[in-house]
Amino acid sequence: MEWNEDYNIGIDVIDNQHRQILDYINALEKIRVSGERDKIKEVLDDLIDYTQSHFSFEENLLEQVHYQYLPSHRGIHEHFVKRLNEYRVKFEQGVSVEQDLYRLLSKWLINHIQHDDQDYVDSVRDNMLHYLRAQEQKKGKSWFARFFS
Numbered sequence: 529m530e531w532n533e534d535y536n537i538g539i540d541v542i543d544n545q546h547r548q549i550l551d552y553i554n555a556l557e558k559i560r561v562s563g564e565r566d567k568i569k570e571v572l573d574d575l576i577d578y579t580q581s582h583f584s585f586e587e588n589l590l591e592q593v594h595y596q597y598l599p600s601h602r603g604i605h606e607h608f609v610k611r612l613n614e615y616r617v618k619f620e621q622g623v624s625v626e627q628d629l630y631r632l633l634s635k636w637l638i639n640h641i642q643h644d645d646q647d648y649v650d651s652v653r654d655n656m657l658h659y660l661r662a663q664e665q666k667k668g669k670s671w672f673a674r675f676f677s
């Protein structure tokens with residue numbers, strides 16, 4: 529699965545993290561055909577860990593801009609992490625879930641980026657601009673400025 533420029537939401541730091549998740553999904557698909565369970569497990573663990581830290585980062589950002597739909601966005605993340613962990617448990621029990629997981633991940637990620645994540649972009653931009661203006665008056669550019677293309 530290749531990254532498509534349409535997947536960019538325009539917040540660089542988030543786009544880069546989404547790309548990284550896609551890299552993990554592709555790595556999982558590549559290692560899946562080898563059938564080497566140890567290596568599959570390693571990639572699976574990395575993928576889940578990284579996805580969780582990406583979600584935390586995103587939720588933290590949304591909290592800072594007082595995104596009004598954060599509770600439901602967080603709920604979507606939690607639900608997804610739960611599903612990932614269910615897959616992990618099944619895998620550990622010896623069930624071959626890799627192909628299903630690959631399908632779920634690739635579909636879910638793109639869908640989530642293009643709908644749920646796209647929904648917060650305006651809110652982040654508006655609130656960040658407001659925040660930036662206040663910061664610039666005080667002490668020049670803030671670290672948030674680097675997130676925008």
Ligand SMILES: [Fe+2]
Nearest residue numbers: 586640644645
């Ligand atoms: Fe999200």
